[in-house]
Amino acid sequence: EIVLTQSPATLSLSPGERATLSCRASQSVSSYLAWYQQKPGQAPRLLISDASNRATGIPARFSGSGSGTDFTLTISSLEPEDFAVYYCQQRSNWPLTFGQGTKLEIK
Amino acid sequence: EVQLLESGGGLVQPGGSLRLSCAASGFTFSNYAMSWVRQAPGKGLECVAPIGGRGGNTYYADSVKGRFTISRDNSKNTLYLQMNSLRAEDTAVYYCAKHQGFSGYDYVDYWGQGTLVTVSS
Numbered sequence: 193e194i195v196l197t198q199s200p201a202t203l204s205l206s207p208g209e210r211a212t213l214s215c216r217a218s219q220s221v222s223s224y225l226a227w228y229q230q231k232p233g234q235a236p237r238l239l240i241s242d243a244s245n246r247a248t249g250i251p252a253r254f255s256g257s258g259s260g261t262d263f264t265l266t267i268s269s270l271e272p273e274d275f276a277v278y279y280c281q282q283r284s285n286w287p288l289t290f291g292q293g294t295k296l297e298i299k
Numbered sequence: 300e301v302q303l304l305e306s307g308g309g310l311v312q313p314g315g316s317l318r319l320s321c322a323a324s325g326f327t328f329s330n331y332a333m334s335w336v337r338q339a340p341g342k343g344l345e346c347v348a349p350i351g352g353r354g355g356n357t358y359y360a361d362s363v364k365g366r367f368t369i370s371r372d373n374s375k376n377t378l379y380l381q382m383n384s385l386r387a388e389d390t391a392v393y394y395c396a397k398h399q400g401f402s403g404y405d406y407v408d409y410w411g412q413g414t415l416v417t418v419s420s
Contacts, residue, residue, distance in 0.1 A: 226406045228344075235394055235410035236344065247408065279344055283404050286358050288334075290344040 194218055196280050196291035204299040211267040213294045215280035220260045224284040227256055227265045230293075231276045239278075240265065272298075301325040301409045303395045308414030315385050315418075321378040321395030321411055329353065329373040332403035335380045337391035338413075347393075348380065349403035356403055363389075385418045392416075 195218040205211055215225065223243040228236040238247045240256035243263060253268045267274055275298050280291040307319040319335070334349040348369040350357045357369055368381040378395055395411035 228407075235413060236407075237410075238406055238408050241399070241406050281344075281406065283406060286404070287360055288346040288349070288404075290346070292343045 193287055194221060194282050194285055194289050196282060196289055198278075198280060198291035198294045200294060201292075202295045202297060204297050205270055206299045207270050207272055209270050211265075211270055211274070211296060213265040213267075213278055213296070215258075215263040215265070215291050217261045217263075217282060221282040221284035223259045224282055225256075225258070225263050226281045226283070227254075228279045228281065228290075229274075229276050230279065236279060267296075270296075301397065303397060303409060303411035305393065305395045305411045305414040308393065308416045310417045310419065311385055312420050313386060313418055316381070316383045317385065317416060319380040319382065319393055319395075319414060319416075323376045323378065323395075323397070326397070328371075328376040330401060332356070332398040332401055332405065333371060333378045334396045334398065334403065334407065335369060335378075336394045336396045336407065336410075337389075337416075338394070339388075339391040342391075345391075349398065350378070351403050352401040358403065382416070385416075387418050390416060390418050 197216045199214045227240040230236040244256045277293045302324045304322045335347045350369045366384045370379045392413040394413045396407040397409040399405040399408045
């Protein structure tokens with residue numbers, strides 16, 4: 193099973209700041225990595241697929257990069273609605289696995 | 300508009316059974332893989348079981364293998380999860396999830412609102 197480790201566990205920032213979230217895989221997943229956003233009481237929402245492709249309707253302030261084992265989600269300038277939990281997920285091998293999440297909170 | 304509506308959750312005793320259903324609309328159901336993804340209270344996400352568009356290519360997380368069965372009825376646009384021998388650690392919100400493609404080796408692009416399963420005596 194591929195283990196995805198996200199860091200940091202919690203990130204405290206202010207609106208307007210830049211957020212950088214990391215996801216590291218226990219073995220190479222090529223570019224088969226996605227990022228999801230989850231707000232309290234809601235289902236997750238797909239943000240980025242295959243490491244760097246924004247999903248439909250996702251604002252340009254969200255960008256993804258990386259390949260192999262190291263990946264980054266960047267939010268260029270935080271909006272109030274961006275404070276949530278973010279998960280990475282790989283589709284390289286079964287079982288499909290998720291990281292444990294990074295909580296982005298308002299400082 | 301894609302809609303996924305789960306039902307069947309509730310309180311069940313350890314060792315008991317439940318059957319979850321997910322009614323899908325707004326897309327050609329048989330063309331897409333579907334999954335059940337669960338989230339224990341305050342925890343992360345776990346893909347329990349995907350199923351391919353035609354009903355083949357089923358997989359199970361080790362934590363549920365031999366106890367849970369995923370199936371689909373494409374004539375009714377409905378996904379199911381039969382859960383037997385339930386344990387306290389199965390307590391979670393169970394999401395019905397649509398994949399981007401046919402096989403199940405794709406990302407989830409739509410999620411239901413979730414149904415809560417609580418296993419407790």
